[in-house]
Amino acid sequence: MKKIDFHIHTVPTISDAHFTFSLEKFSEYVNTAELDAIAITNHDMFDLGQFNDIAEELDCVVFPGIEINLDKGHILVISENANLEEFHLKTKAVTEKITAVGDSISVDELIHIFGDLNNYLLIPHYEKKPAISGDTLDQIFDFISAGEVDSPKKFIRMAKDDTDITPVIFSDVRIRESMKKFPTRQTFIDCGDLSLKSLKFSLRDRNKVALSKSEGNSLFQVFDDGQKLSTGLNIVIGARSSGKTVTLTQISKDYGNVKYIPQFSLVQRDDANYEKEFNADVARKKSVFADKHLSPFKTILDDVLNVDLGINRRKIQDYLDTLLKLAEEAEKLDAFSNVALFNETQFEVGVDKVLSELISSVRQLIENIEYREIIDKHVDLNNLKDLACELIELLWAKAYERKKKSFVNDIVRDVKNKLQLRTSATQVKDVDLYKVMIEHKKVLKFNEIAKLLQTEKMIYEENFQGFKVVCKQRPFKGPGEIKNVSGQKVAFGDAYREYSNPYKFLVALKGNEALTPSEFYKYFACIEYEILNKDGFKVSGGERSEFRLLQEIKDAQNYDFLLIDEPESSFDNIFLEGEVNNMLKEISKTMPVVIVTHNSTVGASINADYMVYTSKEIKGEDITYRRYSGHPSDKELCSIDGKKINNFQVTINSLEAGEDAYDDRRGGYESIKN
Amino acid sequence: MLMTIGEAGMKALKIENFQGHFLTDEGDYETVDKIDKAILLRLVNLALEDNFEIDNYDEGELKNQAHQIIYKSISEKLNDLHQKRNQFRDESERLYLNEYEKYKA
Numbered sequence: 001m002k003k004i005d006f007h008i009h010t011v012p013t014i015s016d017a018h019f020t021f022s023l024e025k026f027s028e029y030v031n032t033a034e035l036d037a038i039a040i041t042n043h044d045m046f047d048l049g050q051f052n053d054i055a056e057e058l059d060c061v062v063f064p065g066i067e068i069n070l071d072k073g074h075i076l077v078i079s080e081n082a083n084l085e086e087f088h089l090k091t092k093a094v095t096e097k098i099t100a101v102g103d104s105i106s107v108d109e110l111i112h113i114f115g116d117l118n119n120y121l122l123i124p125h126y127e128k129k130p131a132i133s134g135d136t137l138d139q140i141f142d143f144i145s146a147g148e149v150d151s152p153k154k155f156i157r158m159a160k161d162d163t164d165i166t167p168v169i170f171s172d173v174r175i176r177e178s179m180k181k182f183p184t185r186q187t188f189i190d191c192g193d194l195s196l197k198s199l200k201f202s203l204r205d206r207n208k209v210a211l212s213k214s215e216g217n218s219l220f221q222v223f224d225d226g227q228k229l230s231t232g233l234n235i236v237i238g239a240r241s242s243g244k245t246v247t248l249t250q251i252s253k254d255y256g257n258v259k260y261i262p263q264f265s266l267v268q269r270d271d272a273n274y275e276k277e278f279n280a281d282v283a284r285k286k287s288v289f290a291d292k293h294l295s296p297f298k299t300i301l302d303d304v305l306n307v308d309l310g311i312n313r314r315k316i317q318d319y320l321d322t323l324l325k326l327a328e329e330a331e332k333l334d335a336f337s338n339v340a341l342f343n344e345t346q347f348e349v350g351v352d353k354v355l356s357e358l359i360s361s362v363r364q365l366i367e368n369i370e371y372r373e374i375i376d377k378h379v380d381l382n383n384l385k386d387l388a389c390e391l392i393e394l395l396w397a398k399a400y401e402r403k404k405k406s407f408v409n410d411i412v413r414d415v416k417n418k419l420q421l422r423t424s425a426t427q428v429k430d431v432d433l434y435k436v437m438i439e440h441k442k443v444l445k446f447n448e449i450a451k452l453l454q455t456e457k458m459i460y461e462e463n464f465q466g467f468k469v470v471c472k473q474r475p476f477k478g479p480g481e482i483k484n485v486s487g488q489k490v491a492f493g494d495a496y497r498e499y500s501n502p503y504k505f506l507v508a509l510k511g512n513e514a515l516t517p518s519e520f521y522k523y524f525a526c527i528e529y530e531i532l533n534k535d536g537f538k539v540s541g542g543e544r545s546e547f548r549l550l551q552e553i554k555d556a557q558n559y560d561f562l563l564i565d566e567p568e569s570s571f572d573n574i575f576l577e578g579e580v581n582n583m584l585k586e587i588s589k590t591m592p593v594v595i596v597t598h599n600s601t602v603g604a605s606i607n608a609d610y611m612v613y614t615s616k617e618i619k620g621e622d623i624t625y626r627r628y629s630g631h632p633s634d635k636e637l638c639s640i641d642g643k644k645i646n647n648f649q650v651t652i653n654s655l656e657a658g659e660d661a662y663d664d665r666r667g668g669y670e671s672i673k674n
Numbered sequence: 675m676l677m678t679i680g681e682a683g684m685k686a687l688k689i690e691n692f693q694g695h696f697l698t699d700e701g702d703y704e705t706v707d708k709i710d711k712a713i714l715l716r717l718v719n720l721a722l723e724d725n726f727e728i729d730n731y732d733e734g735e736l737k738n739q740a741h742q743i744i745y746k747s748i749s750e751k752l753n754d755l756h757q758k759r760n761q762f763r764d765e766s767e768r769l770y771l772n773e774y775e776k777y778k779a
Contacts, residue, residue, distance in 0.1 A: 009749070127742050245738075269710060290703075334741065335738060335740045336739070336740045336743075338707065339706075339707035339708075339709075339744060340707060340708055340709055340710040340711055340742050341710065341711075341744060344710055344711050345711070346711075346713060348717075359770060359773075363773060366777065385777035385778075386715075388773065388777050389774055389777050390772065390777050391767070392770045392774045393774075395770065396767045396768055396769065399766035399769060400763060400766040400767075402766075403716065403717045403762060403765070404719070404722075404733075404767055405750070405754060407718055408711055408713075408714045408715050408718055410751070411714055411747060411748055411751050412711055412714065414747050414751075415743060415744055415747045415748070418743045418747065419740065419743055419744075422739065422740075422743070
């Protein structure tokens with residue numbers, strides 16, 4: 001197996017923060033990491049002079065390369081270490097095209113510059129930002145040997161997927177003078193000689209790449225001192241202050257996108273506070289859920305808010321009263337009340353929605369691209385255009401008529417008002433019966449829908465690892481509940497008396513100026529969001545912590561690592577042995593999980609893939625921190641400097657407080673059992 | 675001789691014998707106390723034509739106070755509309771104008 005790192009920066013460009021390159025550091029990196037081959041890949045440029053210096057100095061195979069901005073993604077183009085002048089000229093053409101942050105070249109330009117791409121090793125950013133994706137990737141797919149990823153998790157996922165391309169993981173490091181730690185992201189590749197041709201051949205086979213030299217993809221190097229971890233489930237054991245938590249924080253610092261659950265973070269220190277926090281979390285989720293559930297109701301309510309049945313009733317009453325009075329006075333009409341306009345009504349000038357919608361539909365038929373063929377098969381485009389024009393002409397004519405009628409309405413109103421001032425005769429009050437009736441219907445529908453919303457029923461249920469998330473709708477039981485939902489210091493007592501009649505209730509809410517109409521939709525039905533335990537009861541304090549731990553672990557799916565520090569400090573063994581161990585096992589199939597523990601239920605029962613024993617060793621005045629690691633079944637664990645330690649002894653000491661204590665306890669249990 | 679509506683010389687509103695009159699569909703004249711909204715709409719149509727003409731309001735010429743009120747209001751508004759008749763039409767035809775011009779081609 002050869003160890004390679006084909007993504008290394010040695011020149012700061014416009015795409016980097018400034019750094020000072022150090023050839024000495026570079027040499028140190030290649031030697032410590034024991035690299036067999038590297039590639040120099042600066043952003044959109046190739047420094048031939050520097051390359052020659054590096055190639056001469058380093059004790060490994062060095063390939064010339066360039067990282068190019070291709071259609072807003074990045075791709076590594078690596079060349080054979082020959083014809084450097086020609087490669088230099090080609091890369092210069094790239095440099096000339098990319099002069100500002102955000103510039104990129106197209107695939108056509110790439111091919112125009114480099115000619116036959118088969119002569120190069122092409123590695124796009126794949127599961128790594130900024131990725132080459134979509135069309136661009138399709139265009140160059142035949143020339144791609146592998147795709148670059150940025151975490152062991154993504155590497156393994158692609159390595160297992162036969163339909164995907166071969167993954168590679170590289171450091172993407174800036175070799176700077178001030179470097180203190182070296183990167184650990186490199187790829188092992190099974191190939192004969194280290195030529196570009198041989199590498200490309202090997203990369204075609206996903207089984208020829210790995211995260212570790214001899215353990216395939218089951219182990220990967222986590223620290224620059226050579227420390228490895230499993231890509232599955234790891235446990236870290238050891239005495240107090242021997243470096244367990246340090247190990248976790250170091251991983252958390254070295255890698256991005258890590259889910260770290262620190263020790264005691266989920267413990268219930270302050271009961272009242274914790275419950276408040278938990279409830280706030282639940283309330284947030286509830287509010288999101290309630291808004292989603294109530295959003296259609298809100299639309300209706302916003303419409304009904306403008307309806308005032310009281311005013312409508314008054315208008316009808318006024319109309320009837322004045323009509324009857326006028327009939328009585330028929331004999332007494334004077335010059336003013338006797339003219340036709342005195343009791344003239346208004347023209348109806350509503351907007352013709354149907355016609356506007358019809359025009360929009362025809363427009364869609366004309367302009368639609370997706371279903372063009374089908375439309376063209378049945379209807380002639382020119383006919384559609386003629387239809388659209390005719391409809392628009394009709395719309396104009398109607399709009400023109402409407403405008404004229406509005407104008408007449410103005411005159412009628414004006415004359416009527418002036419006549420009214422001069423006579424004691426009764427003028428018939430106008431009323432729009434159509435509007436009155438429509439609004440009446442709206443209110444009936446609104447009442448019906450609001451009542452449905454107030455029917456007690458389950459609207460959502462989710463089972464989650466022995467817990468149950470339940471959402472219910474039900475009527476409010478009293479004004480206090482509505483007040484809580486409103487979050488305001490306003491009394492709802494008066495309004496609540498009308499609660500059983502939704503429209504009347506709405507009118508009462510409108511009457512209270514302290515309330516905001518845009519919030520009214522929340523006051524009609526109570527949406528409950530509860531987390532219940534497996535027995536169907538509200539969760540207790542301890543169960544709340546359990547629920548949160550499980551949620552945190554579930555959330556880890558969105559990260560590249562999961563680190564947990566002593567989960568046992570907050571939970572009982574039955575819970576740990578059951579749900580927690582199961583979830584950790586499950587999630588470790590897709591990503592590296594590292595658990596620090598003293599607890600045998602976690603440490604011994606979980607069947608980890610790999611274990612690390614941390615040790616603080618004192619010799620005279622010297623203190624050395626060591627990590628011994630190996631598989632749980634190994635007789636001995638080894639440190640990276642070659643020291644060995646008995647696995648059984650350290651495990652039983654760490655997890656069971658020593659062999660004697662373990663035997664004692666077992667004896668104790670046996671005697672109770674008998 | 676009968677003249678067609680809107681033809682030069684036929685006033686839409688006129689004052690005669692101290693009374694206000696409007697031009698009917700048949701080309702006759704009726705007193706303004708008979709005007710209803712349908713008649714008004716017809717007068718509005720006349721005001722939107724180019725050759726629209728009326729007698730201007732004159733309080734001294736109208737004895738009947740009801741006629742004064744009606745004649746004043748209607749004559750002023752129709753005159754105003756006649757001045758702005760092009761703008762009045764344009765506003766209605768601005769709807770979907772881009773589409774119309776695109777498809778008409």
